Amino acid sequence: MGLDVQALREEFPILQRQIDGHPLVYLDNAATTQKPQCVIDAITHYYSHYNANVHRGAHRLADEATKAFEAARDTIAGFINAAQREEVIWTTGTTEAINLVSHGLAHILEPGDEIIATQLEHHANLVTWQQACKASGASFKLAPITETGELDLAAFEALLNSNTKFVAFPHASNALGTLNPIKALTAKAKAVGAWVLVDGAQGIAHERVDVQDIGCDFYAFSAHKIYGPMGMGVLWGREELLRDWPVWQTGGEMISTVTYTSAEWNVLPYRLEAGTPNVGGAIAFGRAVQWYQQLNVAEVHAHEQALLASCTEQLSTLEGLTIHGTAPNKVAVVSFTMNEGHPADIGFLLDRQAIAIRTGHHCAEPLMAHLGVPGTARASFAAYNTLSEVDALAQALGKVKMMLA
Incomplete structure (x- = not known):
């Protein structure tokens, strides 16, 4: 039947939050996941x-x-x-x-x-x-x-x-x-x-x-x-x-x-x-x-991989954006840079659109040096994220590209 993501989201109070009139899009799950009400x-x-x-x-x-x-x-x-x-x-x-x-x-x-x-x-x-x-x-x-x-x-x-x-x-x-x-x-x-x-x-x-x-x-x-x-x-x-x-x-x-x-x-x-x-x-x-x-782990994995595939596909169409880490076997993490601006600028402008991502070297400074970048912007997904949130990220990055050009 697949994962009922909308029902899942209702168990997380913070996901109901709005920032500056926009619904929160939380894509910083590799840093920390949000907590369901039962844990709180x-x-x-x-x-x-x-x-x-x-x-x-x-x-x-x-x-x-x-x-x-x-x-x-x-x-x-x-x-x-x-x-x-x-x-x-x-x-x-x-x-x-x-x-x-x-x-x-x-x-x-x-x-x-x-x-x-x-x-x-x-x-x-x-x-x-x-x-x-x-x-x-x-x-x-x-x-x-x-x-x-x-x-x-x-x-x-x-x-x-x-x-x-x-x-x-x-x-x-x-x-x-x-x-x-x-x-x-x-x-x-x-x-x-x-x-x-x-x-x-x-x-x-x-x-x-x-x-x-x-x-x-x-x-x-x-x-x-x-x-x-x-x-x-x-x-x-x-x-x-x-x-x-x-x-x-x-x-x-x-x-x-x-x-x-x-x-x-x-x-x-x-x-x-x-x-x-x-x-x-x-x-x-x-x-x-x-x-x-209580979740079906196979369904969670399939859902997260669908989010990863959609994000990778949509971000790959943005000119000047480079995805770092293209291994065929990945968890739902997309790490990227843009020609137009520093990762910190990308993160700031996404935050103004209520989209939370991570920027910097992600406590992997030697790896960033190996890649030849000062850091990356990173979107990371969890079971409660949706394909519409991936769409929102891609659209917001299009706006970021124009603002930094």
Whole structure:
């Protein structure tokens, strides 16, 4: 039957907003998705009815909060098909999740070891490995991309060797939309004995994720990329790695036994979750995933691909506009420049027409330098976007072209 987009849109209060008398056209979903009312209600309900710290209290509110908090962990574990619930580590987002792994690598790797990432990386999946290599003496290598923005698979495979200890790559590029063959890449890295981390920030809402099927060792993602709250994320990792992984932070919760001179760490997942957690955020994250699971993922994917195809076709007809990233397999992201003006000018003029996009280097400054541009304008789509909004973007860009000429 297809996705009922209009019914879906009614669940998002912000999509009913008008800006300067024009209906909001929100096309900045790669930065953050909007939230359905049920997610907003989950946060409000927690703070209104059972706000309490978890695991520590002896009272009713603490018990209710703990049950809801851990139920959310179960929801996430099931969503990504984790082998055990203890493999789901709460973080503040993808960035902290990756840094948790990087911090451990800095203690594990040695001179002569190698880390491989790609030219597609967000800073969070690039600078982290630079720092781990500086701290450990390991070497850092980058797999190149092709002119279409795809990972050069032959070059990637050629970099792999017996010294490769760790490989990281994005599920999908936040800047270009390129969708990587993560299962195949993982298999190649595992063939030389390397650990693998997938930056899933841009993939989690666009493809079904089964961490056991992928075969990776770590998968990191954020709630706010999949209709959940900001400030909440997950590091999934294999239990056999996480149970001995160097602790990320010390303090409350992650302690088993402590004296004035020594300490012993708690069991998973708590050994990697120091301090008071974002309880309301975790509960709302679980609710967002439950909401998303009610959708037909195949229908969502087909709808988003239709939006991508329409946007690509219409923007390609605008003279002087260049689309960056033309891989045949992409999530619904269109990154572009125009001869007439800087991306910031494009974004400003679109905003005056109530169209919200992203401009800049998208936390992928080295990638922009590789492309030879200061940055791009980026339109990114979600399940609630419509073909009429694509039309509105194309028409508005026609006006932008005239205003900047």
